[in-house]
Amino acid sequence: MAGNNSRILLGHGSGGSLTHELIDNLFVKHFNNPELDKQTDAALLKIPHKQLAFTTDAFVVDPIFFPGGDIGKLAICGTVNDIAVSGAKPLYLSAAFIIEEGFPMEDLERIVISMAEEAKKAGVSIVTGDTKVVNKDKCDKVFITTTGIGALEEKYVNISEGNEIRPGDKILINGSIGDHGMAIMSARNELKLSAPLLSDCASLNGLIANITKASDKVHFMRDATRGGLATVISELSTNRSYGINIDEEQLLIDEAVRGMCELLGFDPMYVANEGKVVVVVAGEDAEIVLKAMQKHEFGEDSRIIGEFVGDHPGKAWLNTIIGGNRIIDMLAGEQLPRIC
Template identity: 65%
Template sequence: MKNQFDTILLGHGSGGKLSHDLISELFAKHFDNDILRQQSDSAIIENPGNQLAFTTDSFVVDPIFFPGGDIGKLAIAGTVNDLAVSGAIPEYLSVGFIIEEGFGFKDLERIVITMADEAKKAGVKIVTGDTKVVDRGKCDKVFINSSGIGILDKKDTHIISGSRIKVGDQIIINGSIGDHGMAVMAARNELNITADISSDCACLHKMIGSAMEASSQIKFMRDATRGGLGTVIAELAKGKDFGIHIHEDQLIVNDGVRGICELLGFDPIYVANEGKVVMVVAAEDAQHVMKALKKHETGKNAAIIGEITGDHKGKAWLETQVGGKRIIEMLSGQQLPRIC
């Protein structure tokens, strides 16, 4: 955009001329669509007469640019995925920016363009938004909040609760674990590590859509973000009338991720992902779902990693790569600060 400023000023959040220019020349320009174009206080959207899924998420990752993505891509993918794993088709997003005074215009523009591209590729519309600028030091560069609405078919409302899970169901994940968390960790210069790791940050709804077309027996989905695969599995088992058995030798951990995990003492099953979904699928449909996932770039390394069992009720067990066994607990505390 043509702008007279290299950096964001407090005035860009004042609601006056500068705000107006920022919105029309940056946000509205890149996010453009029929609903946003109305520039009203609320976006008015058609009610399709189905159930709606509604989600919100805030993004404060540090650093804001990292191999494989940036805070903007994360915001779009994170919100889209939260809808998709609920079984919904993502349709509309809101984006709210909190920007630190003095933040570079070029960086903001770069983030906005990524978001616009990602939304376009995903086929979702950014229909409303907001910008605030805060004093230097009151936030770290830029924080983004994003909410999303998706349309949920009544036959899929059970997915979110996992109420139809049965003993014998298979557990599938669409690829390697730990990439996002370690990519962000390596991108911070604190460690002086150069590692060939890229975040897996990606919208998964198209891949999930294919899987749902291939099988009506997908009984549960959850994106394995903060807390990693381990936390999703532990949460799923907790208080339930079934147990979960995971095979460590079926998990894919890329070499760079493994290297940093070894170095820092992290367990990859607790490291964050931003493009991984854990699915519980009826055994007879597992191969259909695998086939559907593998057709997509985001699912080409999909693997069956475990199953629902009748023993160890309420608990998740990991058969370790050396044949030992241990419990998978939820991650408590943090392995890493501000990864999303």
């Protein structure tokens, strides 16, 4: 525990002795790596390749602890995944905390330990950070921003933009959709449901390393977070001279997620994930990549869900489970629960 205080005080963000106590007894203790230990103003880093992947993300989830994860785990996975889907190897993260005065120290430690564990699993170091404390009611418990750096091998530079996508390429995903969004909704306890829903929150760099090792013809990857699978697919089709066909029958949706979506009138294709990656790979390598994905713990339920086609350029079509078809468009606004 960081000092004798059971709650975060404004002084913990003042830069004085309380701040140092917090850094030493909490962040440095748990994040524990040589770069951070030096406590220099800026961390000095060694990078194996010439190209870098660089990303940042702010996390403001409510509730901060939810089935399958917490805001800390999410803050690591989110940034690790953004780097990994670019084809880069995530190496270093920064973490900045905005904490509400009075926040329980015990909860902060739980979050920090969770971050440390997830960083260790993902093989990244949290090498620098910052803490600010704001007056009570000026923020909702704790906000975390993580920034990450990854090293990018030359041969993967086209993955993030998908420049090499062509008709015949297959589209894969590593499992069920909509788990995170529905887990958060049920955890908010607004629904008084007791469905056993777990967030899929996970660092995917291990799985992605399997994918890029299996094939040199990976043409695109993106993690399907806010806006869900439909948003990624819609973005992928926009401004391209090819179209996309997605096969609804191939989409895996957990029974409980499906039930909640039916109840609320939500479309699971638009519900957030935190551990799902959409992969586009040349048709001839699709089976090899699929097998490589299925061997990983976060890819056991991987499947081919669609392909790029020469028809309907710029549009993504869904072949529905009943054999009909319709367009997949981006979600505008938020999904609101329906009345009846």
